[in-house]
Amino acid sequence: MITILISNRKGGSAKSTTAVNLATQLSKESSVLLIDFDTQGHASFGVGSFPVEESGSHSIFEGSTLSESFRPTVMDNLTISPALEFFDVYEYSELQGVLKNRFKKEQLKEFFDFCIIDTAPTYDTLLKNSLEVAQCVVIPVIPHHLGVIGVGQMFRAIYQMSLSIGKKAPLIGILPVMYNPHIKEHKENLEKIKKAFGKDKIFSPIGVDINLTKQFETQIPVVISEKRTKGAENYKKFSDELREKLKR
Numbered sequence: 001m002i003t004i005l006i007s008n009r010k011g012g013s014a015k016s017t018t019a020v021n022l023a024t025q026l027s028k029e030s031s032v033l034l035i036d037f038d039t040q041g042h043a044s045f046g047v048g049s050f051p052v053e054e055s056g057s058h059s060i061f062e063g064s065t066l067s068e069s070f071r072p073t074v075m076d077n078l079t080i081s082p083a084l085e086f087f088d089v090y091e092y093s094e095l096q097g098v099l100k101n102r103f104k105k106e107q108l109k110e111f112f113d114f115c116i117i118d119t120a121p122t123y124d125t126l127l128k129n130s131l132e133v134a135q136c137v138v139i140p141v142i143p144h145h146l147g148v149i150g151v152g153q154m155f156r157a158i159y160q161m162s163l164s165i166g167k168k169a170p171l172i173g174i175l176p177v178m179y180n181p182h183i184k185e186h187k188e189n190l191e192k193i194k195k196a197f198g199k200d201k202i203f204s205p206i207g208v209d210i211n212l213t214k215q216f217e218t219q220i221p222v223v224i225s226e227k228r229t230k231g232a233e234n235y236k237k238f239s240d241e242l243r244e245k246l247k248r
């Protein structure tokens with residue numbers, strides 16, 4: 001099982017949109033688990049489910065198994081572990097290795113080819129627990145000045161946390177989102193990101209597409225919608241590129 005974390009401390013940078021479409025696209029050919037680790041529960045909505053008041057992903061910190069949170073989604077091959085809506089991370093700020101332990105005890109690698117984790121825009125024990133099991137981190141970024149600064153901060157946070165948990169840093173990829181090639185600032189900032197972090201770390205960008213906003217209302221991810229959209233095309237390309245990267 002390959003575990004991919006979608007993370008950026010910067011809010012509103014298309015983490016949930018990316019998690020939902022990546023998980024759905026991968027589930028066309030593979031068995032996928034999507035863990036919604038953000039109490040907002042947006043990824044849960046995105047795949048036809050909802051955040052819950054008991055037996056959610058965060059319930060593992062209260063002694064539950066992860067499997068008891070599993071629910072069906074819009075895809076047969078895609079399982080969601082929905083967010084626990086009122087989970088208070090500060091009550092559990094010291095807990096380390098909980099998710100890792102659940103993966104092992106419940107032998108999740110026997111059931112899933114991929115695990116995608118959607119995280120909240122925070123630097124906390126949930127991110128630490130996620131990093132402990134991740135082989136890869138995707139950082140979605142809007143190509144604004146603060147977005148570029150945010151990517152640098154994320155890199156440092158990932159290396160810092162990996163060091164503190166005694167784990168090799170995961171493979172990191174940057175996904176430009178809401179990218180408009182006609183906006184000079186976007187083009188310039190994308191160049192800055194390429195220069196600072198290396199071209200090989202950057203995925204093909206996701207353009208602006210209102211269908212990516214609407215999909216949370218219909219609860220049908222664009223990558224499986226009958227309507228042909230730019231958003232679906234972009235997210236399919238990104239998913240293929242990521243699959244290729246993981247093979248290397």
Ligand SMILES: Nc1ncnc2c1ncn2[C@@H]1O[C@H](COP(=O)(O)OP(=O)(O)OP(=O)(O)O)[C@@H](O)[C@H]1O
Pocket residue numbers: 010011012013014015016017018038040042119120121177178179206207208209210212213214216
């Ligand atoms: N490429 C896009 N084009 C247009 N709208 C988009 C695109 N990507 C995301 N959005 C919209 O932008 C908003 C923020 O996206 P999303 O919720 O995925 O970000 P997030 O990083 O998960 O946010 P948070 O930090 O709150 O968890 C949502 O309304 C989403 O529908």
Ligand SMILES: [Mg+2]
Pocket residue numbers: 015016017038040042043119120
């Ligand atoms: Mg989100």
